[in-house]
Amino acid sequence: MSENRGPVVALVPAAGRGVRLGESVPKAFVELGGRSMLRRAVDGLLESGAVDTVVVIVPEDLIDTARARLPDGVVVVAGGEERADSVRAGLSVVDGAEFVLVHDAARALTPPSLIARVVAELQAGRTAVIPVLPVSDTIKTVDVLGAVTGTPLRSELRAVQTPQGFTTELLRRAYRDVNGDATDDAGLVERLGERVRTIVGEPEAFKITTPWDLTLARVLLGRSGSEQGS
Ligand code: CTP
Ligand code: MG
Numbered sequence: 514m515s516e517n518r519g520p521v522v523a524l525v526p527a528a529g530r531g532v533r534l535g536e537s538v539p540k541a542f543v544e545l546g547g548r549s550m551l552r553r554a555v556d557g558l559l560e561s562g563a564v565d566t567v568v569v570i571v572p573e574d575l576i577d578t579a580r581a582r583l584p585d586g587v588v589v590v591a592g593g594e595e596r597a598d599s600v601r602a603g604l605s606v607v608d609g610a611e612f613v614l615v616h617d618a619a620r621a622l623t624p625p626s627l628i629a630r631v632v633a634e635l636q637a638g639r640t641a642v643i644p645v646l647p648v649s650d651t652i653k654t655v656d657v658l659g660a661v662t663g664t665p666l667r668s669e670l671r672a673v674q675t676p677q678g679f680t681t682e683l684l685r686r687a688y689r690d691v692n693g694d695a696t697d698d699a700g701l702v703e704r705l706g707e708r709v710r711t712i713v714g715e716p717e718a719f720k721i722t723t724p725w726d727l728t729l730a731r732v733l734l735g736r737s738g739s740e741q742g743s
Contacts, residue, residue, distance in 0.1 A: 517636055519611020523558045523628075523676065524603035525569040527551045527579075527618035528592020533722050539572055541618035543727070546734040550621035550721065555583055558616060558676075561628035568606060569618070570599040600698060601688050612636075613684050615698045616676035622730055623676070623718040630712060631678040641707060642678040643699045644714030645671035673697055674714040683707060 527550075531540025541551040548556070551569060558564045566588065571579045573591040580589050590606055592599030600615055607613060612635045616623070627644055634642040648670045654663040677698050679687075687701035695701045699709045721730050 517611060517638065520565045520609060521563060521612045521614065521632055521635075522566045522568060522607050522610040522681075523564045523614040523616055524600060524607070525551065525554055525558070525567060525616055525618050526592065526596055526599045526603070527554070527569050527571050528599040529596065529619070530572075534724060534727060536727075539575065540721070541571065542575065542578070545621055545721075545727075545730055549582065551579065551618045552582060553621040554616060554618045554623070555587060557621075557623050557625050558614075558628055559584065561625035561632070563629040563632035564614065566610070568603045570603045595694065596696075597688075597694060597701075604685060604688055607681060610681050612678060613681045614676040614678045615684075617720060619720045619722065620675050620718050621721060622733060623674075624715050627674075627715045627718055628676055631676050634710065634712060635678045635680070639678075639710045640680045640683050641699060641702045641709040643697070643709060643711055644674040644676070644718060645711045646674070646714045646716070648672050671711060672714075673699070674718040674720075 527541035529540055534540050536543050542549050545553060555567055555569060558567050568588040568590060569579060570590055570592040576589055576591060588606060590602050592602055614631060631642050631644060648667060651667055652665055652670055653661050656662050683702060687705055691701040691704045703709055721727055
């Protein structure tokens with residue numbers, strides 16, 4: 514497989530409102546042990562040593578706030594209505610990168626080592642790479658009334674995390690050619706018929722979505738001591 518060490522850009526979608534979390538500020542701006550989720554996600558990307566440029570995508574009215582609170586060199590742009598619109602806005606300012614990562618601000622505790630592993634797979638020649646974990650629960654499909662319509666085989670199911678990594682060419686093509694919504698970026702790439710490679714994810718890369726998740730994140734930070742704590 515070819516070795517490719519071109520520039521890596523990370524897009525950080527952080528323009529959601531965090532409705533399910535229900536805090537008074539948009540989710541990415543919620544503090545977690547003295548640092549916002551967005552700041553933690555950006556710091557993790559920079560600490561990985563595998564990312565050359567970080568582009569964060571935030572609500573329009575928080576652009577100045579984000580710029581003031583993030584390290585120099587981080588690019589800040591306005592997001593859109595849906596997550597895909599925000600990713601598209603980030604992608605539009607990417608110039609000259611070989612690879613693009615898309616990494617949710619909501620996965621604020623993602624270990625830098627996972628980020629480095631995704632990039633290593635891209636550099637080894639993969640064109641689309643996503644971290645996944647097996648699911649513990651049995652998953653059912655249901656209809657609008659809540660009646661069960663099926664039980665997918667659990668051994669074939671995976672919970673998907675970020676960062677998801679792509680060649681810039683492939684992600685651009687997916688966002689240009691695929692219509693409809695996907696809850697992750699790889700979902701668009703799959704619809705092009707392209708192969709998406711999975712690697713083993715990390716429990717700490719869980720998405721902070723609900724108040725329960727926020728409690729879990731704060732407990733985890735409290736246990737890890739001063740290094741991660743602030
Ligand atoms: N996101 C975004 N632009 C949007 C919607 C979401 O950049 N229009 C980002 C979020 O900020 C988050 C990531 O995409 O970092 C994953 O989305 P999710 O966890 O659903 O966050 P929110 O949309 O903020 O939460 P909710 O759906 O509960 O409102
Ligand atoms: Mg959302």
